[in-house]
Amino acid sequence: MIDLHYWPTPNGHKITLFLEEAGLEYRIVPVDIGNGAQFEPDYLRISPNNKMPAIVDHAPAGGGAPISVFESGAILVYLANKTGRFFADDVRSKIHVNEWLMWQMAGLGPMTGQYGHFHVYAPEQIDYARDRYRNEVLRLLGVLDRQLQGRAFITGDDYTIADMACYPWINPYTKAPLDLSVFSALQRWHASIAARPATQRAYALTKTVNPDAGKPLSNEEKKILFGQR
Secondary structure, three states, X not given: OEEEEEOOOHHHHHHHHHHHHHOOOEEEEEOOHHHOHHHOHHHHOOOOOOOOOEEEEOOOOOOOOOEEEEOHHHHHHHHHHHHOOOXXXXXXXXXXXXXXXXXXXXXXXXXXXXXXXXXXXXXOOOHXXXXXXXXXXXXXXXXXXXXXXXXXXXXXXXXXXXXHXXXXXXXXXXXXXXXXXXXXXXXXXXXXXXXXXXXXXXXXHHHHHOOOOOOOOOHHHHHHHHOOO
């Protein structure tokens, strides 16, 4: 059994995508980040950077004590190694998947997150920041679109953890949508993943776990999410 400490955000969706695809037995432990659950001492013991998601695997390969993993990219690698799925079968292919996983972790995720912050959540409009992150996200989407040309998935014919990492970060802000019409390969890829039954099951958890998903954040929630030092 895997405990998934989760809230329905793009990084949280990455892990439910994998777990649903792999058919692993898991239990969701909600981490209400708007109410500060990520700062509770018990949670910090498994996720010291007070971020979500994290997992605890109570039946790790080889037995022994439970294993906890934090950081969504590290969790995907752990689960791929545990199951032998959605990574690759040879060293060269694994490098390729890992490159694009790290690309998402270092670029697409953080830059899209900053885009969302300054376009959706910031208390004042800062034109420089809004333009800076919009332009960088569009640049990154162009990189991904070029990579996807002639490929079913990011690294080739197989669906991998690189795809699972990137998918939730494509245009996630309904209140600040980007025009993706120029990215035809990306749109085709995104639609193919959206149609997967496991993807639909993963995203159906959103309202189950957080019935208020999609509603504006309160000032107190913004203070908790964006005011920590």
